[in-house]
Amino acid sequence: MEFKDISEEQLQAFHNVLKPINKELTEVLKIMEELSCNPKFKDKTFKEAIESKEFDEALKKSLGNKCNVDTNTNEIELLKSIIPKNFYITNNKLSNEMTKDFLDKGEQELIVIRSTPKKGDIITYNTLTYDDKNISIMVGKREFTTYDRAIHNAVCSLYVTGNDVVTPAMVYRTMNGMTETEHIDPTTLKSVTNSIDKSRVILLKVDFTKEAKARNINVEKTTIESYLLNADKIEVKVGGSIIEGYKINKMPVLYQYAQHTKQILSISTKLLDTKDVTRNTQEIIQIREYLVRRIEGMINIRTTKNSYTMSNKILYDTIFEKAGIIINHRTERDRYRKYIKQILNLWKDRDGYIRDFSEYKEKNSIKGIEIVVNKKR
DSSP states (O other): OOOTTOOHHHHHHHHHHTGGGHHHHHHHHHHHHHHHTSGGGTTOOHHHHHTSHHHHHHHHHHHTTOOOOOTTOOOEEEOOOOOOSEEEEEOSHHHHHTTSTTTTSOOEEEEEEOOOTTTOOEEEEEEEEEOGGGGGGOOSOSSOOHHHHHHHHHHHHHHHHTOSEEOHHHHHHHHTTOOTTSOOOHHHHHHHHHHHHHHTTEEEEEEOHHHHHHTTOOOSOSEEEEESSOEEEEEEEETTEEEEEEEEOSOOHHHHHHHHTTOEEEEEGGGGOOTTTSOOOHHHHHHHHHHHHHHHHHHHOOOSTTOOOOOSEEEHHHHHHHTTOOOOSHHHHHHHHHHHHHHHHHHHHTSOSEEEEEEEEETTEEEEEEEEEOOOO
């Protein structure tokens, strides 16, 4: 090769980048030889050549899109996946409010503990905002949605189980209670990737000083600030393929805060496996997580001075609203009602998660569901 600035050391470095795909190396070097003979590349540097559109297209054509090679990095992780048995859901005021009109609205005050007028309510101060310097890596909706929250909970579940490297496929399987061998539609993973990238550019700051004092939480810092997901995009070797993944650098800040205040729900991932009754669409994932939040609240409720009794009745309209679903016509409404009942039946008959449920009426019209839960586990 005769690119004007290539050295033996650089060629060796390029070889090291491609070490995990040695059988394709010969083909890659053949492409480089062909490009070096092209007059267009006569005065290009080696770096410019391997970053060119021509190199990328020739590589994809030669390898049949079987691998995703980033020639600008020399770090390729060997994936070691630990399948979570439990799915963890952050379940505090911040987690529940951040999917509403919260993002990029400046500092938001949240009442986390209701008290007497004399003592005053306990408030936290929260800021959720985009880091505009890195906003270019984000694709999709700008707001933080209920689907984004479900994906974030899946990432946290993987991390606390022992996975500091995750892939979109691992995240999707976790949030749907799937096994490692179950097929995933590649188009589905794009939305997962977009959501993870969104969390990587959202900054969260939480000042829970007053809450820590009220709850007798002994921590060094009561103001924490970080990206919602502090993670780097890397290349991961899975079997004989190289795919994109994420290296999680530290415990996600939302989970860290919920851990301090002991506001994390833990359920079996088996409950998320509802493929026998419905497909794993975004809407179903959002409905399922809301139902879990409500049922767990019913199971764990205590009627003490600083708590309230949660109703075991849930309006269908409330489910749709909290799950971020807009109902446009009656057929759509009836379809989602059917899915809700199918999921609850599964949780009742297969898992024993709930004891029973039934629809209830108001003024001769079906309004929602009434759930009978088992005693606290």
